[in-house]
Amino acid sequence: MDRCQLELRRLQRELEAQQDLLEVYMTGIRSAMSPIHQLPPELLGEIFKYICCGDIGINCIISKSEKQLPTLVISGVCSRWYNVVNSMPVLWSSFGSKALDSPSTLSHLKLFLERSRLHPLDFQIGDPSFGLPEDSLSFLTATENSSRWRHVQITARESFIVDNIFVPLIDTKQYLPVLVSLNLRSSFDEEFSSFPVDCPALQSLSLNGVPLDLKYPRSTITYLNLECLYPDEISRVILHCPNIQVFEVKNVVDRVEVIPPPNISCNALKFKMKYGDNRDGRKLSYCIVVLNARTKP
Incomplete structure (x- = not known):
């Protein structure tokens, strides 16, 4: 009787293992038949x-x-x-x-x-x-x-x-x-x-608090976004970007001692300026940018 019980348990474990294997196989078949797998x-x-x-x-x-x-x-x-x-x-x-x-x-x-x-x-x-x-x-x-x-x-x-x-x-x-x-x-x-x-x-350069000196003209830059820079730093960046198409300036920072920036010619088709907290126009007067007739502020 003991031998019969051992054999029954052995056969039961084998059948359960085969059943688990078949269920995994069937799951794989159903997954393979999913529409995403037909792509x-x-x-x-x-x-x-x-x-x-x-x-x-x-x-x-x-x-x-x-x-x-x-x-x-x-x-x-x-x-x-x-x-x-x-x-x-x-x-x-x-x-x-x-x-x-x-x-x-x-x-x-x-x-x-x-x-x-x-x-x-x-x-x-x-x-x-x-x-x-x-x-x-x-x-x-x-x-x-x-x-x-x-x-x-x-x-x-x-x-x-x-x-x-x-x-x-x-x-x-x-x-x-x-x-x-x-x-x-x-x-x-x-x-x-x-x-x-x-x-x-x-083609695109955005500087926020980074007064990057480009050293020489970058004629490929067409989009320029400058934020939290001093006016003379802004002018220095513009000086090296002669072919700007879209130019944005935000939150120009005032120096304690004003350093007049040079006159810089800008050929941008679109110019956008955000004053930040100062709304009296004083910051704009520090940023001396000459815009030609093509520019649309």
């Missing part, structure tokens, strides 16, 4: 691009506990999607972080850089906490990566974050051949405001 890889890739490539830094680490990484989420659905996502560098080319102090952030950024291969990069670096190692962002400024920068947005309360990214470019005399837009929001130290880096494709 060719090319069309599936277009859907993934719509989800993962909409805006700069669409794959973004917001905080230590909050992450929006659609590329990673999609690649984890099934083996087919994983293969499609990994075969498309464009899905890994847009990323960002507002939590550089998170232990996993740098490893995620390096993963995106590696899998983006040779595709142009769109990235944003948010306002990180203190304590970031000085060379932690060196992988971004490596020549094989900086040569792929296309749309770059950097926001940092402390200028050392911007320094860590741009000083290596200047020191190693690199250039940014495919950079189209640059958006900097920070406060530079007086000793570092020079930007002699060649950007032959740069």
Whole structure:
């Protein structure tokens, strides 16, 4: 009787194991019959691009506990999607972080850089906490990566974050051949405001609190947005952007000792100025900009 009971239990376990295996197999069959799996890889890739490539830094680490990484989420659905996502560098080319102090952030950024291969990069670096190692962002400024920068947005309360990214470019005399837009929001130290880096494709430049000295004319820039700068700093930037089409100035800062800026001719088709808290027009009088007849304020 004992032997019969043991045999029955053995057979029951075998049958249950076979049943579980069949249920997994049936689940796979139902998944394979789903309409989404009938799409060719090319069309599936277009859907993934719509989800993962909409805006700069669409794959973004917001905080230590909050992450929006659609590329990673999609690649984890099934083996087919994983293969499609990994075969498309464009899905890994847009990323960002507002939590550089998170232990996993740098490893995620390096993963995106590696899998983006040779595709142009769109990235944003948010306002990180203190304590970031000085060379932690060196992988971004490596020549094989900086040569792929296309749309770059950097926001940092402390200028050392911007320094860590741009000083290596200047020191190693690199250039940014495919950079189209640059958006900097920070406060530079007086000793570092020079930007002699060649950007032959740069079209859009936004500076908030960053008195960047472009050093020489940038004829490709057609959109210029300047905010929280002194009038003479604004004039200096305009001087190096002769072909502006759209020009915006916001919240011009007054100096204690007024330094009259030079007369600068601007050929912008559209000019927009926001006064900020001061509404008496005094700030506008400090920003001496000669607009020609084509300009529409």
